[in-house]
Amino acid sequence: MSSRTVPGSGLWKGMWVLLYTMVRTIFKPKKYLATVNYPKVKETPVARARGVIALDQEACTVCMLCARNCPDWCIYIEGHKEEIPPDKPGGRIKVRNKLDRFDIDYALCMYCGICVEVCPFDALFWSPEYEYSEAQMGDMMHDMDKLQDWLATVPDQPELEK
Amino acid sequence: MELLTDLMSNFWIALVLKLLVVALIIPLIGMVIGFAEMKLSAKMQARVGPYFAGGRWGWAQLIADGVKFFQKEDLIPRDADRPVFKVAPIVVMAGTVALFVVIPWGPGVIFRDLDIGIFYALAISSLTTVGVLMAGWASGNKYSLIGGLRAAGQLIAYELPLVFSAVAVVIMAGTMSMQGIVEAQVSAGYPFVLLQLVGFVVFMIAALAELSRIPFDLPIAESELVMGYLTEYSGFRFLFFFLAEFANMFSMSAIAVTLFLGGWHLPGIPADVLEFAGPLILIGKSFLLVFAMIWFRWTFPRVRQDQLQSLAWKWLIPISLANVILTGVFKVVL
Numbered sequence: 483m484s485s486r487t488v489p490g491s492g493l494w495k496g497m498w499v500l501l502y503t504m505v506r507t508i509f510k511p512k513k514y515l516a517t518v519n520y521p522k523v524k525e526t527p528v529a530r531a532r533g534v535i536a537l538d539q540e541a542c543t544v545c546m547l548c549a550r551n552c553p554d555w556c557i558y559i560e561g562h563k564e565e566i567p568p569d570k571p572g573g574r575i576k577v578r579n580k581l582d583r584f585d586i587d588y589a590l591c592m593y594c595g596i597c598v599e600v601c602p603f604d605a606l607f608w609s610p611e612y613e614y615s616e617a618q619m620g621d622m623m624h625d626m627d628k629l630q631d632w633l634a635t636v637p638d639q640p641e642l643e644k
Numbered sequence: 645m646e647l648l649t650d651l652m653s654n655f656w657i658a659l660v661l662k663l664l665v666v667a668l669i670i671p672l673i674g675m676v677i678g679f680a681e682m683k684l685s686a687k688m689q690a691r692v693g694p695y696f697a698g699g700r701w702g703w704a705q706l707i708a709d710g711v712k713f714f715q716k717e718d719l720i721p722r723d724a725d726r727p728v729f730k731v732a733p734i735v736v737m738a739g740t741v742a743l744f745v746v747i748p749w750g751p752g753v754i755f756r757d758l759d760i761g762i763f764y765a766l767a768i769s770s771l772t773t774v775g776v777l778m779a780g781w782a783s784g785n786k787y788s789l790i791g792g793l794r795a796a797g798q799l800i801a802y803e804l805p806l807v808f809s810a811v812a813v814v815i816m817a818g819t820m821s822m823q824g825i826v827e828a829q830v831s832a833g834y835p836f837v838l839l840q841l842v843g844f845v846v847f848m849i850a851a852l853a854e855l856s857r858i859p860f861d862l863p864i865a866e867s868e869l870v871m872g873y874l875t876e877y878s879g880f881r882f883l884f885f886f887l888a889e890f891a892n893m894f895s896m897s898a899i900a901v902t903l904f905l906g907g908w909h910l911p912g913i914p915a916d917v918l919e920f921a922g923p924l925i926l927i928g929k930s931f932l933l934v935f936a937m938i939w940f941r942w943t944f945p946r947v948r949q950d951q952l953q954s955l956a957w958k959w960l961i962p963i964s965l966a967n968v969i970l971t972g973v974f975k976v977v978l
Contacts, residue, residue: 496943504687516690 523620527610529640532593534609534624536632537584541605544579548597548606556590557597558583584626589619662755666741673894674887675706677934678923681890682706684935685942713886716879723784724876732779733877733884739771740888743895748822750908750922751915761822762810765899766803769854772892773799776856776863779885780873791872794949795856795863801956802853802860808844808964809850812971813903816840826907835906840971844904845932848933851896853956855889857937859944860952896931898926 507514518525527533544561560583566576609632612643616622624632679694682705686693686735698704699959720729745768746761748754758764773795778790789802813836814820817828829835853860866871874885901907908922947955 493944497939500939500943504684504688507687514690515692517692519695519859521696545734632747 500632517614527612529610529637530608531610532595532608533612534614534627534632535598536607536609536636537626537629538605538607538633539581539626539630541603542581542584543603544581545602547600547602551596551600553596554590554592556587558585582624584629585623586629587623589622607633608635609635611635655718666744670744670891671887674890677890677893679703679706681938684938688942691927694839710883713879713883714920718879719782719835719876721876725782725784728778728782729736732775732782733881735778736775736888737884739768739775740891740895742771743892746822746896747824747898748902748907749926751918753922754823754937757821757823760820762814762820762825762903763912766807769896770799771805772888776873779877783873783876785876787869787874788873791863791865791869795873798853798860798862798952802850805846805956806850806854807963808961808968809847810903812843812968814842815968815971815975822902826902826909829906830909835904837904838962840904842953842963844900844965846960846967847904850960851900852940855892855896858941859947861946862949862952865946880943893934893937894930897930900933901929
């Protein structure tokens with residue numbers, strides 16, 4: 483049995499919904515308002531909100547995977563090899579990558595999150611912070627110290643869904 | 645009072661005073677309706693709406709918008725037909741202002757009680773569309789041109805049902821004067837909407853199309869035509885179109901109120917109170933219709949061009965014609 487409706491009844495239904503919403507929003511704004519007075523009142527973003535990307539410098543190995551996978555090419559990475567002298571004479575010198583520069587240009591970033599996904603050493607995290615607009619376009623380039631600062635705002639990972 | 649009559653006896657001073665009144669009333673009405681539209685639409689969608697400008701409720705939002713428009717650069721495109729481009733907003737505004745001439749605000753309160761009042765009102769309201777067509781043509785922009793031509797097609801289609809549904813009222817009232825129509829309703833004891841419900845519905849639908857409000861906003865149609873005939877306008881000229889749209893909403897509602905809802909008259913209110921309450925009653929009734937227009941706008945999606953035309957030619961015009969014939973027959977028989 484397909485439920486049949488009277489043609490044109492949708493018009494009245496739509497009008498009723500709007501009137502109903504309007505009346506209850508006017509008289510009980512606290513309960514029914516879906517938005518807030520933004521600069522005065524702030525919403526708490528959800529735990530997995532994609533606000534800004536934070537960097538853990540210690541974990542980064544300069545593997546460049548994030549920069550190469552970025553569809554917008556908005557990640558700038560530079561690094562150099564640092565030689566650690568061998569423990570015993572005649573041993574092999576150890577090499578590790580040292581991060582010199584890690585910039586994300588948020589004027590270009592489209593918040594796809596591929597860099598966070600692709601990072602093999604968990605150096606990149608999503609933070610729900612969203613208030614970092616600037617008056618100048620160039621100031622949207624966040625250097626690695628600023629990205630490190632965002633790390634403090636990263637919430638604990640929510641439990642995996644069973 | 646004596647000073648006022650003294651001043652009004654001088655033609656030029658009276659002219660300046662009347663112009664000042666018009667220059668105050670029309671932007672004021674436009675702003676009130678514009679603000680109501682912003683705020684009510686917000687509530688209908690469970691949003692807050694403007695709340696920042698002016699402190700409480702954001703009451704100064706439209707004033708802030710106006711100041712913003714004044715600061716904008718007055719751009720005229722290189723390919724534009726400059727004189728026509730400049731005149732178009734003035735033509736639109738002139739049509740709007742001229743419509744206020746025949747609105748009966750109260751018993752004896754009317755700018756000019758023309759014998760052909762309703763005829764004049766319907767004729768002059770088409771001037772707005774001429775301005776729109778001028779704007780669309782002169783902008784030198786394909787979107788503007790399409791918008792302007794759509795407005796012209798819409799005007800031709802919806803002018804007929806608008807006129808026919810008014811004709812039925814004129815037959816009932818036996819006069820074309822706006823005050824005469826209101827007085828006919830007063831003496832009949834009931835507003836004409838009781839017998840002319842069909843005419844009222846047709847008139848409101850056609851008025852929505854004349855004002856190119858959603859669901860008939862094809863001349864503007866943001867998602868298809870950028871902003872239609874308004875695409876190339878900026879600053880004060882844009883503000884003119886904007887204010888004219890909202891003031892037109894009010895004047896069309898006021899005409900509908902005069903024709904169908906008894907104008908400045910409310911049953912049960914004595915004549916001496918009506919002298920003062922008349923304008924308030926008219927404004928109150930008109931704002932009810934304006935609210936309905938805002939309500940429709942946020943409920944219904946835009947119709948397609950073929951739906952727009954078939955609604956007018958296949959439904960509204962035959963219905964309103966039949967309405968005219970029936971009204972005429974009953975007028976003769978009874």
